[in-house]
Amino acid sequence: MRSEQEVSIAVERHSDMIRRLCMIHLKNYHDTQDIFQTVFLKYVLSSVVFENEEHEKAWFIRVTLNACKDLLKDFFHTRVVSMDELGEQASSFSSDNMEVLEAVQSLPSKYKNVVYLHFYEGYTAPEIGKILGKNVNTIYTYLTRSKNMLREKLGGEGYE
Template structure:
C-alpha cells in the first residue's frame, strides 16, 4: 500500500492526463470520474515498483486505457440506456420509457427491488434470492405479482 505523500504526488502529476484519456475513450464526465477513481485506487492497492518516472507514467496510461475498455464492455454498460439516447428518440417512445419508469417506481419497495434487479441489472431469481435473503420461489412470486401490477398500471394509462 502506498503512502499518502506518494499518492498525493501521483494524483497531482497524472490527474489531468488520466482524465483526458478517459474522456477520449468514454466521452462522458460521470464515467470519466468513476474510472479516474478506479485507476488511483489500483495504484494505492498495487505493490508495483517503478524503474523510473517514464515507467510510472506508462503504467498509469496502460491501467487507464484498460479500465476504460473494461468499462465499455461491462455488463452494466450493455444494459443501460443513456438519458441522451432516450431524449434523441421520438417523443412517443420517450413518453413510453417515462411511463414504464414511473410505473416501476410506484410499486411497493419489495416489488420494485426484484423488478430492478431482474430487468435492469440482469440477475436471475436465485441470485436475487441470495441478494435479498429470500427463497427463490418467493422471488418468482414477487416477479409475477409485480408484472401483473405493472400490466394493470400501464394498461390503465392507455
C-alpha cells in the first residue's frame, strides 16, 4: 500500500486533470466526489510501479475514464441530469467558456476524451491510442469527427 505522502503528492499532481475529465463526463458534483474517491483508493491500493510521471499520468487518465464509464452505466446516472457540476467555478466562467464546455459535454463520450486529451493535454493520436487501448486509426477518425462536431456547434476553423 502506498503512503500518505505518495497519495498527497498524487492528489496535488493529478486532481485538476481528473476534475476536468469529470467535468466533461458527469453532471453533478456528488458524482465527481465518487470518482475522486474511487480513483485515489485504487491508487493507494495499487502496486503498479510507474516508470515516470507521464506513465503515472496516463494511468490516472485511464482509471478515471473507466470509473466515469462505470458510473454512467448506472440506470439512474444515465437519465438524471443536474447542472450543478460547475459548482463554485461557475463564477470564473465567461459565456465563451460556458459555450465551449457545453459543446464538449454534448459530444459522445469517445469524442470528449480525444478532444480533451488532444486539444488540452497535447497528446498525439498514437499516444491517445495507447492510453485508451484503441487503434491509432480509430483515434484519427474520432479526432476528425469531433472537430467537425465542434465546428458545427462553435463555428470557426480553429482545430489543429
